[in-house]
Amino acid sequence: TVGVLDIDNLLQPTLQPPSTPFAPTKDPWSHEPHCTKSTSLATLGQKFCVYTTNTTGPHGLSLIFRPRSATEATQYLNDNPLHSFLTQKEAQRLYVRGQPWKIVDIPGKAKGVVATRRIEQYETFMLDQAAVVMDMDAENALDSAQNRRLLKRAVDQLRVPSRIRDLSAAHAGSEGSDGKEEEEEEEEEGRLEESIMKTNAFGSTVAEVSTRALYPLISRVNHACNPNSFVLFSRAGVSLAIKAYRAIEPGEEITISYLLLGLPSKQRAHLLSRWGFNCSCALCTLPADERTASDLRRTLITRNEAKILELAEAYDLDAAIALGEESVEMIKEEQNWSLLTDEYAMLAMLWLEKGDRETAEKYGKMTHRLLADLGFLGVGEERESWRLEQVLESIGGLGGKGVSWKKSPLRG
Ligand SMILES: C[S@@+](CC[C@H](N)C(=O)[O-])C[C@H]1O[C@@H](n2cnc3c(N)ncnc32)[C@H](O)[C@@H]1O
Known part of the structure; x- marks a missing residue:
């Protein structure tokens, strides 16, 4: 896969003790599930559907899940990042002071996120919830046109689809649509959404399913090999937070590493080529x-x-x-x-x-x-x-x- 932020390469709270059960949510779906079955011999008949709940999180949430996993997932939807990542006092402080970041144009990187006030070391300052979550098994079980159609529907059914469609689709290989110019219209359906997933999705475990998940706000954070911040997933995986490794000054760009920390420069350059940019971060441009x-x-x-x-x-x-x-x-x-x-x-x-x-x-x-x-x-x-x-x-x-x-x- 191209340009996917792999959870294995990112920090996650693996040490948390067994969770208290989440409150089950009854029939949260705002749309009729829309299903597709595999027609390939190896996975014949496997069914994946789009389940959308427009009352979950700031963006609404679409899952591309098997029916059984979707039923199981309902107990994880009530995953408020304020509760997962902040004490009440911290949440109040963040609320009173306002969010300490904004999305801006950054030369050479399209958009990015900068600090609007000093952010303290280890402060949890940016919260987000998944908007599109896709079971990784769907990628293998369904053909790519089926996957793209489900993705497109998953985005269409969100509260504000343009929040997803405006995200970067700049991963390597996204230009020229595989060299095939104007394919039939149906073949093109969902290509933009597919590219957006490839550029922005985090590989993560959501509701105990291995998924690729899109978190629209945090998707705006650019990469640095020695980043000032890192990503933390909630236990349910629906929520995500950004925390500061060190103090960040107003105006400074917020960065995370898309890769495992500690890799030497050649390996970093090789892995980063999937995202279609040459890294010019402080570490990569050392003498x-x-x-x-x-x-x-x-x-x-x-x-x-x-x-x-x-x-x-x-x-x-x-x-x-x-x-x-x-x-x-x-x-x-x-x-x-x-x-x-x-x-x-x-x-x-x-x-x-x-x-x-x-x-x-x-x-x-x-x-x-x-x-x-x-x-x-x-x-x-x-x-x-x-x-x-x-x-x-x-x-x-x-x-x-x-x-x-x-x-x-x-x-x-
Ligand atoms: C997850 S998005 C980050 C937000 C993106 N810049 C935007 O405008 O929405 C990943 C894409 O951002 C760009 N990007 C991320 N980090 C970068 C960096 N350090 N230098 C140049 N481009 C970068 C690349 O195009 C990459 O494929």
């Missing part, structure tokens, strides 16, 4: 010698990961700790904050194994703190209820249980 140094650190961080586990297996704890501490410094230099949580947890485990509980606890607390700051432990009471041991166990399967990493590898 050659600085870029080489950054690439080297990134390669070493990845290499150290495997090496630390090997050394730990061989019980060479001092060498494993030395490498872990070296990685922490390199990760800080590269500002890949999300990688730090694993590194700290690993060091907590190694120091514990070495019998130095005090240092282990220091690293454990740093893991806990950073996960909480990044929003991985939820908000309010939920965030407070996480215990240090529980966090360490979730992240690395150690929690003071000695050689437990041998049974469950830390980063597996």
Whole structure:
């Protein structure tokens, strides 16, 4: 697939404990479901339908789901981002001060988002809800013309379809419609919507279904390899938030990374070519010698990961700790904050194994703190209820249980 923001490459609150059930919503659909069946031999008869609810979220929501999944999904629709990502106090503050961003034209990038006031480090400042969500299985089960028709209908049925149709369709390959000029009109149906999905959709789990989902506001945020912000998904997956890695000054562009953090420049350029732009972010335009140094650190961080586990297996704890501490410094230099949580947890485990509980606890607390700051432990009471041991166990399967990493590898 072209240009899809893959959830595997983005931060997500994987550490949240089992959720309290969402309130079921009764028959929320504002339109008759519109269904299509697969005619290909391998998936013959599989049925996917467009289900639209125009009372969900700011944009309304269309699901392209199997009937059974759509019924299941009704319990997830009541997914207010204010509740998922903010305490009541934070929500009030955001409301009183107003949204601290606006969508503007950015030279060379079409539109983008800039801060309109100072945004504090770790502030959750932009919220959105999905407008179009497509079961990834539909892509394989149905042919592309069927998929496009469902997509078009999904957009048509939203409250304000132009909010979707105005989004960027600039992914690589979107020009020239595969070299086939004027195809029959029916064949063209849904091409724009398809391109918009390819340029803007996040691969994510919505209502426990693997999907591509479109979040119209957050779709305006451009990419940077060392971004100032990151995306957080709600447990139901319908809502999404943007949080700041660091303080952002008024006028500064809000950026997220479309890729896994920590990749060296060649790999980044290769992956980004899917979106049809050459990255000119601060990291990609470093002077050659600085870029080489950054690439080297990134390669070493990845290499150290495997090496630390090997050394730990061989019980060479001092060498494993030395490498872990070296990685922490390199990760800080590269500002890949999300990688730090694993590194700290690993060091907590190694120091514990070495019998130095005090240092282990220091690293454990740093893991806990950073996960909480990044929003991985939820908000309010939920965030407070996480215990240090529980966090360490979730992240690395150690929690003071000695050689437990041998049974469950830390980063597996
Ligand atoms: C998810 S959209 C982001 C918003 C988009 N700029 C708009 O006008 O709606 C992704 C598209 O934005 C553009 N884009 C994103 N980050 C960029 C960057 N760092 N430099 C240039 N173009 C970028 C590319 O055209 C990409 O396919």
